[in-house]
Amino acid sequence: MSLLVDKHRPKDLTQLTYHYDLTKRLEALAQSPDFPHLLIYGPSGAGKKTRINCTLRALYGPSVSKIRIDSRQFVTSSNRKLDFTIASSNQHLEITPADVGPHDRVIVQDLLKEVAQTQSVDLSARHRFKVVVVNEAEYLSREAQAALRRTMEKYSGNVRMILVANSTANIIAPIRSRCLLVRVAAPTGEDVVGVLKEVGRKEGWKESGGLNERIAGECGRNLRRALLMFEAVYAQNETVTDTTPIPPPDWEAFIEQIAADIVAERSPQQIMVVRGKLYDLLVHCIPATQVIKSLAFRLIPKVAPELRPEVIKWAAFYEHRVKMGSKQIFHLEAFVTKVMRLIESHMMGIDIDF
Amino acid sequence: MANFFDLKARKAAASAGASSKGTQKADRSSLQPWVEKYRPKSLSEVTAQDHTISVLQRTMQASNLPHMLFYGPPGTGKTSTILALAKQLYGPELFRSRVLELNASDERGIAIVREKVKDFARQQLSNPPSGPAGVEYRKRYPCPPFKIIVLDEADSMTQDAQSALRRTMETYSKITRFCLVCNYVTRIIDPLASRCSKFRFKSLDHKNASQRLKDIAGTEGIRVGDGAVDALVKCSEGDLRRAITYLQSAARLVVPTKQAAKGEDEMDIDDAEGSQLVTVTIVEEIAGIIPGQTIESLLNAMRPMPKKQAYDSIATVVQDLISDGWSASQLLNQMYEKVLFDERIADIQKQTIAIVFSETDKRLVDGADEHLEVLDLALKVSECMA
Ligand SMILES: Nc1ncnc2c1ncn2[C@@H]1O[C@H](COP(=O)(O)OP(=O)(O)OP(=O)(O)O)[C@@H](O)[C@H]1O
Ligand SMILES: [Mg+2]
Numbered sequence: 001m002s003l004l005v006d007k008h009r010p011k012d013l014t015q016l017t018y019h020y021d022l023t024k025r026l027e028a029l030a031q032s033p034d035f036p037h038l039l040i041y042g043p044s045g046a047g048k049k050t051r052i053n054c055t056l057r058a059l060y061g062p063s064v065s066k067i068r069i070d071s072r073q074f075v076t077s078s079n080r081k082l083d084f085t086i087a088s089s090n091q092h093l094e095i096t097p098a099d100v101g102p103h104d105r106v107i108v109q110d111l112l113k114e115v116a117q118t119q120s121v122d123l124s125a126r127h128r129f130k131v132v133v134v135n136e137a138e139y140l141s142r143e144a145q146a147a148l149r150r151t152m153e154k155y156s157g158n159v160r161m162i163l164v165a166n167s168t169a170n171i172i173a174p175i176r177s178r179c180l181l182v183r184v185a186a187p188t189g190e191d192v193v194g195v196l197k198e199v200g201r202k203e204g205w206k207e208s209g210g211l212n213e214r215i216a217g218e219c220g221r222n223l224r225r226a227l228l229m230f231e232a233v234y235a236q237n238e239t240v241t242d243t244t245p246i247p248p249p250d251w252e253a254f255i256e257q258i259a260a261d262i263v264a265e266r267s268p269q270q271i272m273v274v275r276g277k278l279y280d281l282l283v284h285c286i287p288a289t290q291v292i293k294s295l296a297f298r299l300i301p302k303v304a305p306e307l308r309p310e311v312i313k314w315a316a317f318y319e320h321r322v323k324m325g326s327k328q329i330f331h332l333e334a335f336v337t338k339v340m341r342l343i344e345s346h347m348m349g350i351d352i353d354f
Numbered sequence: 355m356a357n358f359f360d361l362k363a364r365k366a367a368a369s370a371g372a373s374s375k376g377t378q379k380a381d382r383s384s385l386q387p388w389v390e391k392y393r394p395k396s397l398s399e400v401t402a403q404d405h406t407i408s409v410l411q412r413t414m415q416a417s418n419l420p421h422m423l424f425y426g427p428p429g430t431g432k433t434s435t436i437l438a439l440a441k442q443l444y445g446p447e448l449f450r451s452r453v454l455e456l457n458a459s460d461e462r463g464i465a466i467v468r469e470k471v472k473d474f475a476r477q478q479l480s481n482p483p484s485g486p487a488g489v490e491y492r493k494r495y496p497c498p499p500f501k502i503i504v505l506d507e508a509d510s511m512t513q514d515a516q517s518a519l520r521r522t523m524e525t526y527s528k529i530t531r532f533c534l535v536c537n538y539v540t541r542i543i544d545p546l547a548s549r550c551s552k553f554r555f556k557s558l559d560h561k562n563a564s565q566r567l568k569d570i571a572g573t574e575g576i577r578v579g580d581g582a583v584d585a586l587v588k589c590s591e592g593d594l595r596r597a598i599t600y601l602q603s604a605a606r607l608v609v610p611t612k613q614a615a616k617g618e619d620e621m622d623i624d625d626a627e628g629s630q631l632v633t634v635t636i637v638e639e640i641a642g643i644i645p646g647q648t649i650e651s652l653l654n655a656m657r658p659m660p661k662k663q664a665y666d667s668i669a670t671v672v673q674d675l676i677s678d679g680w681s682a683s684q685l686l687n688q689m690y691e692k693v694l695f696d697e698r699i700a701d702i703q704k705q706t707i708a709i710v711f712s713e714t715d716k717r718l719v720d721g722a723d724e725h726l727e728v729l730d731l732a733l734k735v736s737e738c739m740a
Contacts, residue, residue, distance in 0.1 A: 028606045033385050036599055042679035077463055109459055128385065138721075146458035146510035153433070156390050168681045169718045174428040174507075174537065177596045178389075180603050181642050186677040221677040289723050296726070300665070308665040309733040316730035320722040 004231040005224055008199050011065070013054045016047075017198065018191035022184065026051065029180075030058035035127070037152055039137070039163045039176065042184030045222030048164055051184060052133060055162075060091040060126055067094075076106050086111070092131040098139035105143040112148070116155030129160050137163035138170045145172045152178045186221035189213075195223060196230055205234055210242025218246060225249075251286050252294060259298035266340035271333070278332050288328040292319045292335055299339060307342055314338045388602040389595050392570055394434045396442055401594075402562035403431055406553045410439060417498040421523065421532045423547055425539040426555025429595030432535045435555075436504050443502075445495035451480035452497075457506035464518040467511075471503060475526040501530045509536035516543045523549060557592025560584075567597055571632075576605045579631035589641035600640050604632040644680050649688050653696075656736035668736060672729045682724040686715060686731070699739055706738045 010016050013030075016023050029035055040048050056064045067087050074082045082103055087094040093115065097104035115130060134140070140148075152161060152175075161179070168176060187195070196212045211233065219226035229246050237244050248256070258277050261270060281291050296315035300308050318335040322328050394400045397407050397414075413419055424432040440453045454474045456467070479499060482491040491497075505511070511519075523532055523546075534550060536542060558566075564583045571578045582604075590597035608630040638645075652675065655667040675685065690711055694704060714731045718724065 025603075025607060029603070032606045034387055034602070036387050036603060041681065043677055046677075046679060077461060077466075109461060113459060143458075143510060146507055148459070149507055150433075150455075150457035151459045153390065156387055157385065167724050169683055169724065170721055173593075177428040177593050178599075180599055180640070183642055183679045183681075185679045220673075293723060293726060300669075305662045305665060309737065312726065312730050312733055316717070316722065316726040319726050320717045320720060323721045 003228070004199060004203075005227045008202055009050055010054060011057060013051075013058050016051065016054060017194055018047075018187050019185065022051070022182070025182075026055045027058060030055050033127070035059065035129070035160055036180040037156075037161045037163075037178055038182055039165065039168065039171065039179035040182045040184060041165045041168050043186045043222070044166055045219075045224040045226075046184045046186040047223055048184045052162055052164065056092055056131060056133075059131065060089075064089045064091050066090075072111070074100075074103075074106050074110055076103050082106065084111075091127075092133060094133040094135065096135040097144060098136040102141055104141050105147050108140075108144045108147045108151075112151055112159070113155075116151050116159040118158065129156075129158055131160050131162055133162045133164065135164050138165040138167055140171075142172065145175050149174050149178065187223050188221065189216040192216040192219060192221070192223060192226050196226065199227065199230070200234075203234075206240065208240050208242050208244070211240060211244060211246075214242075215246060218248075251281060251284065254281065255291065255294045256298050259295055259302060262299065262336060262339055263302045263343065266344045271337060271340070274336050275329070275333055278329060278336070282328060282332075288322045288332060289319055291332060292322065295335070303339075303343060304346060307346055310342050311339060314342075387599070388570065388574075389598045392566075392598060394431065394438055396438050397435065400431045400435050400438065401566050402558045403435070403555055406435070406555065409553070410435070414439065414443065414496065417496045419498070419500070419502075419531045420551040421527075421549050422534070423539070423542065423550035423552045424533065424535045424555060425537065425542075425552065427537060427557050427593065429590075429593035429597075430555040430558060431594070432555050433506055436502075436506075436533050436535060440502055440504070443495060444497055445482075445491060447482060447491065448480055448495070448497060451477070452501045453504065454501070455504045455506060457504075458510040463512075464515045467515055468518060468522055471522050471526070471530075474501065474503065475530050479529065499529070502533060503530055504533045504535065506535045507537075508534040509538045509541035513543060516546050520545055520549070558587075558594045558597075559592075560587055563587045563590075563592070563594055563597060566594060567601055570598065571601060571605075574605060576601070576608070577631050579633045581634050582632045582637050585634045585637040585641075589637060589643060600637060601632070603640050604636050607636060608632055642681060642684055644675075644685060644688055648675065648680075649685075649692060652689070652732065653692060656732055656739065658736070658740040664736060665733070668732045669729060672725070672732055676725045676728065682718055682728050683715070685728060686711060686718070689735075693735065703738050707735050710734045710738065 013023050013027050029038075040052060042048055053065070066089050068089070070086050070088065072084055072086060074084055076082065080103070082100050084095070084100060084107055095107065095111070097107045100107060112132060115132060118130075148161070151159075163171070163175075163179060165171060168181065193212045193216045196215060197207065200207055200212075212230075215226050215229050215233075219229060228249070232247050233244055234240060236247065247253075254277065258274055261274055261277075264270075278291065282288065292315050296311055299311050303311060314335055318331045318338075321331040321334075325331055397411055400407055422436075424436060426432055437455075441449060444452045454470070456470065460466075460470075479501070482488045482495070482497055505519075508516075519532075523530075532550070534542060534546070539547065539552070539554075564587050567583050567586055568578070571583075586597045586600055590600060652668075652671045655671045658664075659667065693699060693707055699707070710731055714727050717727055
């Protein structure tokens with residue numbers, strides 16, 4: 001059984017229910033013979049991927065949804081073999097170069113040039129170019145991005161890129177300059193309610209307006225998350241009412257617990273307790289950034305208003321450290337310690353600037 | 355994947371394509387993104403780089419070229435210029451055999467660069483066709499007796515590869531000229547840079563950029579509203595490629611494509627008048643400019659207020675900004691402008707604020723989380739203003 005998220009994913013631009021202006025723009029672009037390279041960015045769960053798939057259908061018709069998954073091997077200059085997965089249809093392919101980490105340049109150089117130098121086989125096709133969708137483009141190494149530059153210009157007759165990223169900060173200026181930037185905002189609460197209503201109707205579930213509203217409020221404008229919550233509520237309850245509790249994702253509940261621990265007791269022993277829990281999160285592959293962020297936002301309502309900017313200050317500081325450093329746990333723990341000291345000195349009325 | 359890389363099918367397609375070449379060729383330019391369609395084809399078409407171009411034109415007449423280093427920000431005409439120069443020197447017949455372009459999409463480790471350059475340099479110098487045709491050809495194209503090796507995007511070459519290049523450059527200097535192209539001249543090692551004549555490409559100035567955009571809009575039959583060209587130039591920050599891409603996307607919004615595809619003579623007058631204007635709003639939306647109102651609401655939230663409310667009011671606005679997907683760097687740019695020219699903020703405070711911006715910018719480039727960073731910045735700046 002597929003998840004709700006996948007089951008009711010819109011397939012055509014016409015089925016998209018929010019950001020109508022954006023849909024219109026994509027439609028216009030897809031109709032034009034000179035579709036540009038795109039850089040699509042926006043927060044996760046905003047519906048970037050769905051929109052791209054719809055745009056591909058507008059470009060090529062339904063055959064573009066017939067996806068094959070292949071594995072190919074690439075060899076780095078130091079003779080390392082890389083196995084790389086490619087999803088493709090006759091008209092496009094989709095890759096996530098971040099899968100091979102720092103070796104992504106090889107993929108960009110070899111695979112993309114190969115595609116770029118290949119003319120379309122199908123003369124009846126609506127467009128002569130193929131589209132390459134690059135997921136998680138913000139994780140492309142500088143080298144890989146540099147390798148894209150001329151390829152995007154030289155072979156623009158044969159290939160168009162659609163780069164997908166959560167943010168454009170790590171995309172180098174020359175690449176940004178070669179793409180049309182398309183921002184996909186997260187759906188508003190109202191948009192979310194609309195989608196929930198529609199999906200519920202398709203599933204034949206009894207509607208509860210109050211529940212939909214609450215999910216919209218709690219999902220942080222993340223549609224994927226909203227749908228997961230929605231599904232969980234209906235799966236776990238016989239009858240759903242406006243007040244049926246929404247189970248938070250396991251790890252969020254866990255972080256809430258950590259936040260409570262930190263505020264309850266500030267001591268070396270407690271640090272050890274918290275450390276165990278942090279390790280648990282990391283072992284379960286919750287990204288450290290997510291942990292720090294979630295923890296910070298859950299600490300906020302628990303601490304004095306004067307301390308709130310401080311909590312954010314150190315969360316931002318150590319999150320940056322996580323990105324630059326090599327041992328995530330160091331920085332998570334440093335953040336915890338810092339917050340404990342902040343609370344402690346605030347309670348004792350000492351204003352230590354550290 | 356199967357037929358994606360299927361050689362046979364590709365060959366068949368190629369030969370099928372060849373038979374209908376005539377029609378395809380004509381199609382081709384309308385299929386290209388405008389940046390390629392309007393890439394300068396000769397030196398004289400390169401705008402706004404007058405000094406560089408006039409020096410190059412003079413050198414070309416002398417038919418002796420130094421090694422060259424082109425540097426400057428993206429979309430200012432570096433690649434276009436060297437390609438145009440090479441075309442004018444050698445003409446279509448010799449271009450392929452006399453010019454080698456290596457860019458960042460090619461493997462450029464030390465060994466490979468040496469190998470490729472060596473192979474290329476060693477090939478016998480191709481000559482224009484013999485007989486009267488050749489004389490004619492030489493009149494149009496000087497065809498000087500050396501080859502050109504273009505190392506585009508040279509700043510992405512490793513230091514080692516660059517050092518290795520020194521020797522190679524000297525070894526073949528009789529029969530080859532190098533042209534290095536890069537964004538950051540400081541990333542080119544000194545010994546290499548000092549062997550080259552340097553040419554700086556400036557960000558396009560307002561006048562030239564807008565003229566070029568107007569020309570393109572004219573050729574494409576796009577009606578551009580008051581101030582829209584200015585907005586294009588401003589949003590693209592001297593990067594003409596970006597400006598052209600924006601213009602093309604804006605055009606797609608205002609002119610129904612079917613009509614654009616029909617071609618001018620078929621378009622009746624009603625349609626032409628029916629096509630909308632490209633407006634400032636459309637341009638700003640495409641360029642990802644954050645609406646002034648949105649920035650204003652953040653700045654308002656940051657104004658000094660009791661500690662109790664300060665956090666919440668700022669956090670709410672930031673949360674929305676992030677959920678709306680605005681890019682943090684764009685936000686920083688626009689806020690910086692606003693804050694710096696805000697007369698209600700004292701100079702001494704601005705000084706502290708500038709330091710906050712500097713730190714945040716650095717962290718963002720390092721890949722730090724945008725939400726935390728923007729919130730942190732807003733809180734800190736708010737405190738500076740208190
Ligand atoms: N000075 C210019 N005159 C005319 N057109 C220009 C000029 N600069 C840029 N363009 C336009 O922008 C496009 C890109 O220019 P070009 O490839 O030369 O940039 P570049 O300087 O090599 O940039 P990058 O550093 O990103 O490689 C060209 O195809 C052309 O349409
Ligand atoms: Mg270039």
